[in-house]
Amino acid sequence: NAGVTQTPKFQVLKTGQSMTLQCAQDMNHNSMYWYRQDPGMGLRLIYYSASEGTTDKGEVPNGYNVSRLNKREFSLRLESAAPSQTSVYFCASSEQSVSYNEQFFGPGTRLTVL
Amino acid sequence: SQKIEQNSEALNIQEGKTATLTCNYTNYSPAYLQWYRQDPGRGPVFLLLIRENEKEKRKERLKVTFDTTLKQSLFHITASQPADSATYLCALDDNQGGKLIFGQGTELSVKP
Numbered sequence: 001n002a003g004v005t006q007t008p009k010f011q012v013l014k015t016g017q018s019m020t021l022q023c024a025q026d027m028n029h030n031s032m033y034w035y036r037q038d039p040g041m042g043l044r045l046i047y048y049s050a051s052e053g054t055t056d057k058g059e060v061p062n063g064y065n066v067s068r069l070n071k072r073e074f075s076l077r078l079e080s081a082a083p084s085q086t087s088v089y090f091c092a093s094s095e096q097s098v099s100y101n102e103q104f105f106g107p108g109t110r111l112t113v114l
Numbered sequence: 115s116q117k118i119e120q121n122s123e124a125l126n127i128q129e130g131k132t133a134t135l136t137c138n139y140t141n142y143s144p145a146y147l148q149w150y151r152q153d154p155g156r157g158p159v160f161l162l163l164i165r166e167n168e169k170e171k172r173k174e175r176l177k178v179t180f181d182t183t184l185k186q187s188l189f190h191i192t193a194s195q196p197a198d199s200a201t202y203l204c205a206l207d208d209n210q211g212g213k214l215i216f217g218q219g220t221e222l223s224v225k226p
Contacts, residue, residue: 004157035216042118042203042218043158050212058213090157099146099207099214100165105157 001026004106006091012112013081021076021109023091029104031097032074033058034066036087037108043090049074050097081113116141118217120204126223127194135189135220137204143182144206149189152201152219161202162189194224 007022025032030051035043045058047066055066063085065077074093078085089109094101117140127133137147145166150158164171164180164187171178177190191198201221205214 031212033213040122040218043205043216045213048213092157096212098212099144099148100163101212102148102160102163103158103214105159107157108155 003027004091004093004104006089006106006109008109009107010110012114013078014114015082017081018077018079019081019111020078021089021091021111022073023075023106024073025091025093025104026072027093027095027104028071029093029095030071031094031101032068033092033094033103034064034074034076035090035092036060036085037090038087046076046089048097078111081111083113085111086113087111116144116206116208116215118204118206118215120202120217121220122218124221124223126225129195129224129226131194133191133194133198133222133224135202135222137187137189137217139185139206142209143185144209146207147178147180147187148205148214149176149178149187150203150205150216152203154201158203191222194222196224196226198222199224 033048034046049068052071091106092103119138149161152158201219203219204217
């Protein structure tokens with residue numbers, strides 16, 4: 001089992017460009033999450049999907065959109081990248097969207113917006 | 115809203131000693147508290163979960179305590195090893211349907 005996979009691993013964008021970060025999990029989990037991690041800020045939730053067919057905003061959703069393509073895949077889209085979106089992005093999954101379920105994280109995507 | 119504070123300064127200890135990391139929260143007491151380990155360039159990995167009605171939880175050399183009166187969790191690594199060097203994150207439930215709120219993490223360095 002690969003667990004949670006993310007592509008790409010690294011990306012450099014120019015301001016205004018768009019891109020989609022891909023995430024897939026092979027653990028048959030219902031819930032998936034997108035976080036960003038900035039120095040000194042910890043992990044902040046961007047969007048999550050409690051189950052296939054549903055998505056909800058997290059703490060910092062502005063400038064992002066998500067798609068829960070199927071039970072396995074959850075993508076994050078930046079429509080018009082800004083330097084403030086330079087960050088490390090992590091996708092995670094859990095069996096259910098409950099706080100006693102551990103979350104499994106992918107390896108991250110390091111995004112730089114110039 | 116809930117705020118979480120972890121030691122912002124890195125913790126440096128000698129191999130064999132016990133490392134103690136602190137996680138303080140400011141608002142409501144969470145029903146669950148989780149601890150994760152994160153190595154440089156990698157995603158966090160789950161270590162332990164403790165429930166609000168549990169005072170202490172152990173797993174091998176790891177011990178977590180949860181004091182709802184002090185609004186604090188302590189994370190201990192006994193007989194620390196250089197391989198324990200990493201950043202440790204605490205996470206609390208957001209009291210709104212199962213999402214987690216993460217602290218900023220504490221970097222631990224264990225010297226041989």
